[in-house]
Amino acid sequence: MPVVNPDGYEHSHTHDRLWRKTRSRRDSEDYSGWLPWNWGRSECVGVDPDRNWDFHWGEQESSMDPCSDNYAGPNPFSEPETRAVGTAAEIRQPASGMSHDWAKARAGIKYSYHIDLRDSFGPYGFLLPGSQIVATARETWQAVRAIVDNLES
Structure with missing residues (x-):
């Protein structure tokens, strides 16, 4: 959704x-x-x-x-x-x-989810350095894909 x-x-x-x-x-x-x-x-x-x-x-x-x-x-x-x-x-x-x-x-x-990307509670908060954006996108995609792949029909 x-x-x-x-x-x-x-x-x-x-x-x-x-x-x-x-x-x-x-x-x-x-x-x-x-x-x-x-x-x-x-x-x-x-x-x-x-x-x-x-x-x-x-x-x-x-x-x-x-x-x-x-x-x-x-x-x-x-x-x-x-x-x-x-x-x-x-x-x-x-x-x-x-x-x-x-x-x-x-x-x-x-199934309803709320996804917070890194670094919600770390030193950067919502102001994530550019060097971490691609890695964040990759790990988030992997998480979403794993959830969808494992949903029961």
Whole structure:
């Protein structure tokens, strides 16, 4: 069940390498947020699509502040990206409203996965050095291929 974010992906290549939110705009484009680190920002754009699913939406590791990187949106499925397809808690950290949780719990999809690429918890975080990109792609492909090859019909 691929979930894509084409506008956010393009923005990460042209403006902000670490961008992960959608590029949707709310009715009030001049919202500047109420948290101190948002003061002076004239526009808060997008929703974290991994926090926008209708399963324990807005409970943990998500924000109701539109300027936050993990903004869950005004309501579940507010984004066209999350409305188009349908638990990382045991593996990495509790986070709610994520696509794979919804796929399993609400859509009844038997196998749902959340893949975090390296180096989620290491020294680089989301800012992986270019020298590790090809190796990351290869190991991720091998993992996905092994999962698909071993699925029961």
